[in-house]
Structure formats: C-alpha cells, structure tokens
Amino acid sequence: MRKIAYREALREALREEMRRDPTVFLLGEDIGRYWEGAFKVTRGLAEEFGDERVRDTPISESAIIGAAVGAAITGMRPVAEIMFGDLTALAMDQIANQAAKTHYMFGGQVKVPLVIRTPFGAGVNIAAHHSQSLEAWFLHVPGLYVAVPSTPYDAKGLLKTAIRGSNPVLFCEHKLLYPIEGEVPEEEYTVPFGLADVKREGSEVTIVATLYMVHKALKAAEELETEDISVEVIDPRTLAPLDKQAIIDSVKKTGKLMIVSEDCKTAGVSAEIAAMVAEEAIDYLDAPVKRVAEPNTPIPFSPPLEQYVIPSEKSIIRAVKEIA
Amino acid sequence: MFQIRCFEEKVFELYARNLVPGTIHLYAGEEAVAVGVCSNLRKDDYITSTHRGHGHCIAKGAQLKRIMAEILGKKTGYCKGKGGSMHIADFNVGMLGATAVVGAGLPIAMGAGLSVKLRGLDNVVACFFGDGASNQGTFHEAINMAAVWKLPVIFVCENNVYAMGTRQSTVMLKENIADRAVAYGIPGVAVDGNDVLAVYEVAQKAVGRARTGEGPTLVECKTYRHKGHSRIDPAKYRPKEEVAEWLRKDPIKRFKETLLQTKILLEAETQKIEKEVLTEIEEAVEFAMESPYPSPEEALEDVYA
Numbered sequence: 001m002r003k004i005a006y007r008e009a010l011r012e013a014l015r016e017e018m019r020r021d022p023t024v025f026l027l028g029e030d031i032g033r034y035w036e037g038a039f040k041v042t043r044g045l046a047e048e049f050g051d052e053r054v055r056d057t058p059i060s061e062s063a064i065i066g067a068a069v070g071a072a073i074t075g076m077r078p079v080a081e082i083m084f085g086d087l088t089a090l091a092m093d094q095i096a097n098q099a100a101k102t103h104y105m106f107g108g109q110v111k112v113p114l115v116i117r118t119p120f121g122a123g124v125n126i127a128a129h130h131s132q133s134l135e136a137w138f139l140h141v142p143g144l145y146v147a148v149p150s151t152p153y154d155a156k157g158l159l160k161t162a163i164r165g166s167n168p169v170l171f172c173e174h175k176l177l178y179p180i181e182g183e184v185p186e187e188e189y190t191v192p193f194g195l196a197d198v199k200r201e202g203s204e205v206t207i208v209a210t211l212y213m214v215h216k217a218l219k220a221a222e223e224l225e226t227e228d229i230s231v232e233v234i235d236p237r238t239l240a241p242l243d244k245q246a247i248i249d250s251v252k253k254t255g256k257l258m259i260v261s262e263d264c265k266t267a268g269v270s271a272e273i274a275a276m277v278a279e280e281a282i283d284y285l286d287a288p289v290k291r292v293a294e295p296n297t298p299i300p301f302s303p304p305l306e307q308y309v310i311p312s313e314k315s316i317i318r319a320v321k322e323i324a
Numbered sequence: 325m326f327q328i329r330c331f332e333e334k335v336f337e338l339y340a341r342n343l344v345p346g347t348i349h350l351y352a353g354e355e356a357v358a359v360g361v362c363s364n365l366r367k368d369d370y371i372t373s374t375h376r377g378h379g380h381c382i383a384k385g386a387q388l389k390r391i392m393a394e395i396l397g398k399k400t401g402y403c404k405g406k407g408g409s410m411h412i413a414d415f416n417v418g419m420l421g422a423t424a425v426v427g428a429g430l431p432i433a434m435g436a437g438l439s440v441k442l443r444g445l446d447n448v449v450a451c452f453f454g455d456g457a458s459n460q461g462t463f464h465e466a467i468n469m470a471a472v473w474k475l476p477v478i479f480v481c482e483n484n485v486y487a488m489g490t491r492q493s494t495v496m497l498k499e500n501i502a503d504r505a506v507a508y509g510i511p512g513v514a515v516d517g518n519d520v521l522a523v524y525e526v527a528q529k530a531v532g533r534a535r536t537g538e539g540p541t542l543v544e545c546k547t548y549r550h551k552g553h554s555r556i557d558p559a560k561y562r563p564k565e566e567v568a569e570w571l572r573k574d575p576i577k578r579f580k581e582t583l584l585q586t587k588i589l590l591e592a593e594t595q596k597i598e599k600e601v602l603t604e605i606e607e608a609v610e611f612a613m614e615s616p617y618p619s620p621e622e623a624l625e626d627v628y629a
Contacts, residue, residue: 025442052442058472063465066431070449071439073420073432074370097425098432106413106421107403108626142627166629 001185007178009152010041010117013159014079016188018049021077024163025053027064028081028117032056038083039119039178061087065094065116069168072114073102077163084130085120085172088137099168100143111166115159121174121212121262122299122310131299131306133263135210138170139240139272145169145193146240150214152182154237157191164190174211174262193238196246202232205320206250208273209260210236213311217260220316229324239269247273248281255286256323260311265293287323292316325355325520325576327601328379331388334605335378335395335409339555343613345397348409351379353518353550356575357482358383360523361450361543364531370418370436370449372429375410376482376549377422380452386414388608398615405618406626418447426487427460429453430479434466437475437540448534449477450527456487458501467542471508474539478530481544482517488553489561502544510540517545518575521582548573 004012018024026045031037032054033046046054057064061082068078082088088095095116102112122131138146145167149155155173162169199214200221209217214235221231232250236243251257257277259270270291277289292311300306332352338344351358354376362371362383373380381391386402394401395409402412413421420436423429433451440447457463458481470477481501485492498504505512511533515526523545530541548570552559559567583589589597 023443058465058469060465060469062462063431063434063469066428066462066466067435067438067469070372070420070432070435070437071442072435073415074436074439076439076442078435093425093428094431098423098428102421103629104626105403105407105411106415107401107406108629109403109413109415110421111629145628 001183003181004152004184005178006152006155006180006182007039007041009156009184010159010173011043011045012184013156013163014042014045015048017160017163018045018053023075024077024079025055026079026081027055027057027067029057029059029064029083031081037081039175041117041178042081061090062094065091065099068114068116069094069099069102069112072112073110077113079115079117079163082116082118085118085134086129086132088116088118088134095138095144095170096141100141103167104143112168113166115162115169115171117171117173119173119175121176122306123176123212125301125303125306127301128298133261135172135239136263136268136272139269143168144240145238146172147193147238148172148210149237150177150211150235152180152184154191154197156184157189158193158237160190161193172211176212180215191237194241194243196234196236196243198232198246198250199235200231200233202230202254204230204254205256205258205324206232206234206247206254207258207260207316207320208234208236208247210239210269211262213260213262216311216313217316220313220320223313223317224320229320231320242276244276244280247277251277251281252284255284257285258290258292258319258323260292260316262311263293264296265291266296268293290319290323292319325359325579326598327604328355328358328382329576330601330605331382332378334609336551338396338609344395344409346408347554347556348395349376349554350549350551351376353570353574354482354484354547355379356520356523356579357480357517357545357547358452360520361478361480361527363524364527365448365450367417369447370420370433372420372433372436372449372451373422374426374429374452374454374457375422375424376454377410377412380422381412381414381419384414384419385417386412386419388604389611390414392608392612393615396612397617398612399618400611400615404622427453427457427462430457430462430466433477434470434475437470437477438473440476441473446535447476448531450480451477452480452482454487455481455483455485455492455501456490458504459495467508467510467540470540471510474537476534476537477540478527478534479540479542481542482547483544484547484549486553486562489557491561500544502542505542510542512542512544514544514546517547518573518578520575520579
C-alpha cells in the first residue's frame with residue numbers, strides 16, 4: 001500500500017470532502033494560498049477551491065469559531081483551523097458555551113456540524129504558549145467530540161467522519177505527527193468515532209496512548225519485547241466518545257493498565273481513563289494503574305527542560321517494569 | 325410593540341406568582357428596536373438575540389405560546405424546557421437563538437452572514453446586542469470580519485444606558501457607540517430607539533445595504549429598560565428623574581399618539597387591537613400552564629445530534 005504523511009492524509013480528507021460536498025469550507029489564520037497553513041496542511045487547496053472556500057481570516061480566534069457556529073447552524077459544514085491548540089483558549093466561549101451547547105440548549109432544533117482542527121503537543125522548543133496538550137479541557141464539555149488521531153490512516157478516516165457528522169468536533173492533531181508517514185489506501189474509507197484500535201497486541205500490560213504518545217508507546221513495547229515483556233497498545237482514536245469496552249477488554253486480558261498521555265497529569269486524560277477502569281473493571285486489575293504524563297508545569301523552552309517534562313520511551317519502559 | 329409589552333407584563337406577573345423558574349430580563353421599554361428592525365426582515369432572514377430576548381422572538385414571528393411555555397420550563401416550549409427565558413430559538417422563523425453570554429452572538433451572526441454569502445443567497449442577518457456587549461472583544465472581531473468580507477449583517481446595539489448596574493459613561497468615553505463604526509470602515513448610525521418609525525427607517529437602509537451586497541451597518545438604538553436588569557434588580561442606581569424622563573418617551577405611547585393624531589388609527593380600532601393582543605396572551609399563558617413539564621430523564625437527551 002502507498003505511504004503518505006499525516007499532513008497529506010489530512011489534506012486528502014479535506015480535498016475529498018470539499019469535492020464531495022459544496023457546503024464544506026475552511027477558515028482560519030494563514031490557511032490560504034499565501035501561507036497554506038502553519039503546518040502546510042491546506043497546501044494547494046485555495047488553488048483548487050478558491051479563496052472563498054479556503055478563507056484566510058484576521059487574527060480573531062473567537063470570531064473564527066463564532067463564524068463557524070453561525071455557518072453551521074445555517075446549512076454549511078465549516079472546518080476551522082486554530083493555528084496552535086493553545087490558542088483555543090481565545091475561543092473558549094465560542095467552543096464550549098456556543099458550539100457545544102447550541103444543539104442541547106435549543107432543544108435539538110438545530111445541528112452544529114463543525115470541525116475545529118488544531119495541533120497540540122510539545123517537543124519543538126516553542127515554549128509555554130505553543131506546546132500544550134489541552135484535550136482534557138474539551139472532554140469536560142458535553143456536546144463536543146474529541147478526536148485524537150495518531151497515524152495518517154486514522155487522521156484521514158477520522159477527519160472525514162468529523163466533517164460528515166452532525167456535531168462539533170475538536171480535531172486534535174500533533175505537531176510532531178505531521179511529517180510521519182503511514183499506509184493510507186487510495187480508495188475511499190472512513191474511521192468511525194468511538195472505536196479504538198489495537199496498535200499492537202500483547203498479553204501482560206495494557207498501554208492506552210493517544211496522538212504522538214502512541215508512537216513512543218510502540219517503541220517502548222518493542223524494546224520491552226526484547227526483555228520478554230509483552231505490551232498491548234490501545235489507541236482510543238477518539239476520547240469523546242471513548243471506546244471503554246476496548247480498554248476494559250484489554251485490561252481483562254492483561255490485568256495491568258498504564259496510560260500514557262502528553263498532558264498534565266492532574267485531571268488529565270489519564271485521570272479520566274484510570275477512573276473509568278476503576279469504576280467499571282477494577283476486579284480485573286492485578287496491579288495499581290500507572291500513569292505516565294506531564295508534571296504540572298507549563299512547557300519550558302530550553303531543550304533539556306522540555307525533554308524532561310515530556311513522557312519519554314524511557315519513562316514508559318520504567319513505569320511498565322514497575323507493574324509487569 | 326404592544327404585544328411585546330403585554331407579554332412582558334404577563335411574564336412579570338407570572339414571576340411574581342412564583343410560576344417562572346430562574347430569572348427574567350424584560351424587554352419592556354425597548355420594543356421599538358426589535359419591531360423597527362424586524363419589520364424590515366423577511367421570514368427567511370435571520371436574527372440573533374440576547375438574554376433580554378423575548379421581544380426579538382416575538383418581533384421575528386415566533387409563537388407566543390411556545391415562548392411562554394419555554395419560559396415556564398415546559399415540554400412544549402421551543403427548547404423543550406432546556407433553554408428557558410435566556411435561550412429561546414425558533415429556526416423556522418430564522419430566529420437563530422439567544423445566547424446569554426454577553427457579546428457571544430456577534431460572531432455567530434457574522435457566521436450566518438458568511439453562510440448566506442457562501443450559499444449565494446440574499447438573506448440578511450440582524451444581530452441584537454447591548455451597550456455592555458459592545459465592550460467585548462467579540463464586538464471588534466465580528467464587526468471587523470463582517471466589514472472586510474462585506475457580509476449581509478446589521479449589528480443592532482440596544483443602548484439602554486446600563487450594563488447591569490454599570491452606567492455607559494463610566495466604561496466608555498464616547499457617547500455614541502455607533503461612532504465606532506468608523507474604525508471598521510462601515511456606516512454607523514445612532515437613532516432614537518424609542519421612536520419606532522425612526523428605527524424602521526434606519527434599519528431599512530441598513531437592511532437594503534446588506535441585501536444588495538454592500539456590507540454591514542452598525543445601528544445604535546438609544547433606549548431604556550423600564551424594569552431593572554433582571555428579576556432581583558430594583559434598579560436603585562438609576563436617578564428617578566432619568567427614569568421618569570424615559571417613561572415619558574415610552575415608544576408605545578408615542579407611536580399610538582402618532583397613529584391617532586394622523587388618523588391612521590381611530591381610538592376604537594386601537595381598543596380592538598389591544599383586546600385581541602390580550603386575548604392572545606391569555607391563550608399563550610393557558611397553553612403554557614396546561615403543558616406538562618418534561619420528564620426528568622429528558623435531561624440526558626439532545627446532548628449530541
């Protein structure tokens with residue numbers, strides 16, 4: 001099968017959905033023909049679809065999402081790009097209070113089919129305002145879906161599902177994933193929400209990981225295999241909805257759960273998954289749940305500082321050995 | 325206007341009888357704004373509204389009985405009891421919903437305008453907001469975007485002098501919010517918001533511009549709420565003379581006088597209209613009172629579409 005990069009897979013999803021459905025349009029800062037997106041996801045799309053449908057905006061995050069809400073409730077399917085995940089803070093009212101609540105608050109009268117694409121993640125030395133992983137903020141907002149694709153295949157299939165859906169989706173990408181290549185079929189496919197993927201089968205420890213942490217967990221699992229420790233890696237692919245059953249099924253098999261997440265540990269993604277397993281499958285656990293996540297600090301700039309706070313293969317391996 | 329006034333008086337009465345859960349923000353006194361603007365709109369045009377939104381809904385053609393049912397938290401309300409007084413919407417008449425976050429409606433209205441433009445239609449969006457909202461960042465972001473993209477939106481600022489208890493002059497130096505339009509390169513017009521004909525004329529021009537692709541207009545309607553900000557507010561921060569002066573400028577009284585003086589309406593005809601309106605409101609109350617509450621587990625429905 002052909003291999004393409006994560007950013008190309010996203011671009012293909014956008015291109016195919018824009019060709020298929022004239023109500024799909026893109027808006028965001030510097031996504032048009034001059035800059036083509038800070039991470040080049042929208043390269044070439046303005047040439048094909050024009051400046052109206054690949055719309056450069058002023059630096060006004062709140063109005064970008066508000067525009068998407070207004071367009072979505074009047075018949076369009078906007079895909080908004082927020083250049084860095086950290087900047088969703090500027091649009092938080094429109095995301096959490098408006099987009100997410102409109103369907104419910106108005107008694108189901110209207111659907112809000114909009115997608116907010118944004119990159120999270122640290123590791124490129126751009127410090128505290130451009131490096132956070134804030135997925136957990138959005139898990140606390142009923143009415144939003146949260147997608148977290150880790151591979152080009154999942155990125156394309158989940159983005160198509162997000163665009164075709166009827167609900168607002170926070171579509172989380174990761175800066176370090178954009179150049180990563182993977183197999184993506186030429187033919188049409190989608191990936192459903194709420195369906196986890198077993199990225200690697202194993203029998204002794206379950207690791208649940210998302211986004212770039214999936215790749216670190218897979219490398220750690222390879223390393224651990226040389227020491228005869230068998231690790232299963234589960235990628236939920238969407239955190240809302242969460243495929244609880246896939247995680248519980250894996251825990252039933254291994255009896256041990258570890259969650260690797262690139263956000264702050266406190267009240268983070270790992271806390272939610274650990275609590276869910278404690279509530280619904282504690283009898284299957286043979287060891288305490290392990291969480292490998294970031295300490296409660298802002299992301300620092302200097303490379304040694306930054307690398308210290310990001311979960312590493314080594315920290316994953318160490319944590320697995322504590323429970324294996 | 326009379327219909328809105330009587331509706332609001334009825335809501336206040338029901339509130340006093342402890343039949344309205346939560347809070348209420350009454351539109352009484354500001355009727356000329358919603359009516360003057362919405363009289364220029366087609367059914368398929370859009371509006372966005374605020375926490376003080378009953379008047380906007382009525383002026384846009386929403387049904388009194390379903391508004392009243394929503395205010396009482398009933399299943400037959402527009403939002404099945406999930407929204408209440410501050411969150412009424414009727415997408416069948418282009419009422420895109422009331423947001424209770426001050427200033428949040430401006431970007432949404434702008435987005436509806438963008439949608440109209442992208443779909444190649446000629447609908448217009450009227451965005452109602454208050455003087456308080458004009459100090460939010462969303463005011464700047466949304467109007468600038470609408471201006472630069474020439475979107476078919478009219479931004480209608482209902483300047484009722486007070487943002488809750490904060491007097492406009494204590495939070496902005498300029499008297500006219502409409503003057504801010506200069507910064508966006510669009511027309512800004514301040515108008516007597518208690519003169520329905522004046523509002524109508526200004527809105528007519530703004531709607532005309534929007535419909536013919538000339539872009540947005542900022543319309544500031546100077547008005548005043550008769551009651552306090554919300555149910556608990558006795559509005560003691562307002563000087564008595566000021567309140568008395570604005571009550572003299574009551575938009576309904578003024579318009580009725582004009583109609584009678586010009587003999588467009590005769591006294592007997594106004595009485596007939598007033599009677600019809602009161603009957604309609606009583607019917608709405610009856611409908612709302614007799615409607616069932618939603619069953620509790622309906623709280624879990626409609627989170628996702």
